[in-house]
Amino acid sequence: MKNYDVIIVGAGSVGLPLAHRLAVKGVSVGVIDELPSPGQGQNKAAIGGIRATHSDRAKIQIGIASLEFIRRLEPEFGQDVDYVEGGYLFPTYDDKTAQGLQSLLPIQKSYGLNIDWIGPEEVREIVPGIRVEGLLGGTFSPEDGHLSSLKLAGAFYRLARQAGAEFHFETKVTGFELSGGKVTRVLTDQGKFGCSVVVNAAGGYGREIGLMVGADLPVYPDSHEAGVTEPIQPLFNPMLVDIVPDEQSDNYYFYQAKEGGIVFCITPRPKRMGTDRRSTSEFLPMVIPRMLNLYPRLRNIRVRRVWRGLYPMTPDGVPIVGFDRDVEGFFHAVGMCGQGLMLGPGLAEFAAAAIVDGQDFEIFADLSPYRDFSGEELLK
Known part of the structure; x- marks a missing residue:
């Protein structure tokens, strides 16, 4: 033993x-x-x-x-994990969502998070090509990122x-x-x-x-689906997160990986409870229209593959x-x-x-x- x-x-x-x-x-x-x-x-x-x-x-x-340790992985430990410090951007197009995000800032800043509200012009500079009609701004945390x-x-x-x-x-x-x-x-x-x-x-x-x-x-796990497109030229750096729900889904989010593909995911409504990890036919019709509405430049990019994983949720x-x-x-x-x-x-x-x-x-x-x-x- x-x-x-x-x-x-x-x-x-x-x-x-x-x-x-x-x-x-x-x-x-x-x-x-x-x-x-x-x-x-x-x-x-x-x-x-x-x-x-x-x-x-x-x-x-x-x-x-976590972020502090991830930044040490390559210089201190020699481990390259494709880390890109592109930030997280939560763009918003309605007053209620804008007020909700802004109300969190004092709490977030009090615990050391580098985050602030930015106006529509700065959002457009960070994400060229984002839908400008009705854009009010968003919260941006530049020290967040993404990796493999x-x-x-x-x-x-x-x-x-x-x-x-x-x-x-x-x-x-x-x-x-x-x-x-x-x-x-x-x-x-x-x-x-x-x-x-x-x-x-x-x-x-x-x-x-x-x-x-x-x-x-x-x-109690529920399942979420994700996908990645073919690699394309660099378009933007941050993870884009839209937290406004529609009839079929809650939030969705996507970013451009270091190798060029757009990686994306969505939270379905209602939740798909259980441990089923088989891909479905509902995923792409659910997420793609929402992504294109926010970022029209993705329209002609081909999806390379999709997959499904579990979110072990607590109440x-x-x-x-x-x-x-x-x-x-x-x-x-x-x-x-x-x-x-x-x-x-x-x-x-x-x-x-x-x-x-x-x-x-x-x-x-x-x-x-x-x-x-x-x-x-x-x-x-």
């Missing part, structure tokens, strides 16, 4: 950076994943946006920490292994052994693994893992992070609400300090598995 200080369940957007940060702190780390290689779950489906632009203080602070989710997963996997973390793929968790209320072993279809701490970083399947120790976490749109109160040594890091890629690197810093050093952080109260879930994060 292999023994570790910490076992992480899930080699994805949260598990990979956490494995690295824990191993750097000198603890022995084992990562278990039922898929054949790292980042093959929901990380693989992420479109690559990474931002600190949220309306919740915990997510803002975690997002800032596959390259990011590979980078954290290499860094984690270099730091001493060990990975067990094609290994399915079947249960846990407890002794005196403390987790001592992880049971899998490939045998047992001894440990002192378990981290539940199972993404869309985080609730199932939690139930194995009696923790019924409110994490308030905020992740669930913290130690289980009934099982000693069991740490939850789930319910990223489709934002695991952008939150994972920063969350790893906080979680590693909590697990190894016993540090407590103010944001953990906001992320607690036992909080009141009645609120709602407005930019989830």
